[in-house]
Amino acid sequence: MVVRILEHPGRDAITIDGVLSALADPVRRSIVSQLADGHSEQACIAFDLPVTKSTSTHHFRVLREAGVITQRYRGTAIHNDLRREDLDCRFPGLLDSVLMAG
Amino acid sequence: MVVRILEHPGRDAITIDGVLSALADPVRRSIVSQLADGHSEQACIAFDLPVTKSTSTHHFRVLREAGVITQRYRGTAIHNDLRREDLDCRFPGLLDSVLMAG
DNA sequence: GCCGTAGTACGTTGGAGATCGTAGTATGAT
DNA sequence: ATCATACTACGATCTCCAACGTACTACGGC
Numbered sequence A, B: 001m002v003v004r005i006l007e008h009p010g011r012d013a014i015t016i017d018g019v020l021s022a023l024a025d026p027v028r029r030s031i032v033s034q035l036a037d038g039h040s041e042q043a044c045i046a047f048d049l050p051v052t053k054s055t056s057t058h059h060f061r062v063l064r065e066a067g068v069i070t071q072r073y074r075g076t077a078i079h080n081d082l083r084r085e086d087l088d089c090r091f092p093g094l095l096d097s098v099l100m101a102g
Numbered sequence C: 001g002c003c004g005t006a007g008t009a010c011g012t013t014g015g016a017g018a019t020c021g022t023a024g025t026a027t028g029a030t
Numbered sequence D: 001a002t003c004a005t006a007c008t009a010c011g012a013t014c015t016c017c018a019a020c021g022t023a024c025t026a027c028g029g030c
Helices: A016-023 A026-036 A053-066 A084-090 A094-100 B016-023 B026-036 B053-066 B084-090 B094-100
Strands: A069-074 A077-082 B069-074 B077-082
Touching: A016 A026, A016 A053, A016 B016, A016 B026, A026 A053, A026 A069, A026 A077, A026 A094, A053 A069, A084 A094, A094 B094, B016 B026, B016 B053, B026 B053, B026 B069, B026 B077, B026 B094, B053 B069, B084 B094
Parallel strands: none
Antiparallel strands: A069 A077, B069 B077
């Protein structure tokens, strides 16, 4: 067995640049929306996305590295979660306004 | 004398995708910040930006086409303004959260 | 052990966009 | 008319990134 720990930026390492760039992509906004709609605790494959598996891996990674989501292994699957508190702390109102926009 | 009218999207034509993509660039966020800091009524050249004039023209254009700013000729200069009301109407809280972030 | 599931790594491709320089236009002042 | 100012248009790079397919690893069940 190997380590399998995914790197996440600390709360203070989350930048407005990274978050806005991450959220500028419609596929990634879709992931965030689905997470916000109680789609939490789900594997990556459970999301409804118009791209292949390898592309979706890329998008989840961008979201994680920007500090928008957390990813933790659970068996072979990955447990995805929105970093609501961290985002609300760093950039109050940003996540909500983007979610509200559709 | 020639027309010299710059195209702007109507309020309802402003998309979250366009706005987030526009605001994802640090140079453009700097323009928006300076506009918000009472830097209104200013020519493009009056902004403090780390790029050449032609590049700054590009960025102002992107902001205008995304519906973030208005641009109107005033002599040879351009009068730039933030579309606060339109943005607040379409995506409440978004502009403020981005401005707050620095 | 073997297989299926979930996701990653890697290389490639295509398209978008950030940057620049040069040449140009419109306006206002002299 | 001439000139300076402010900005644009255009073309050229160059970089980034979204997307894909293939090959791979890790885990869990049989």
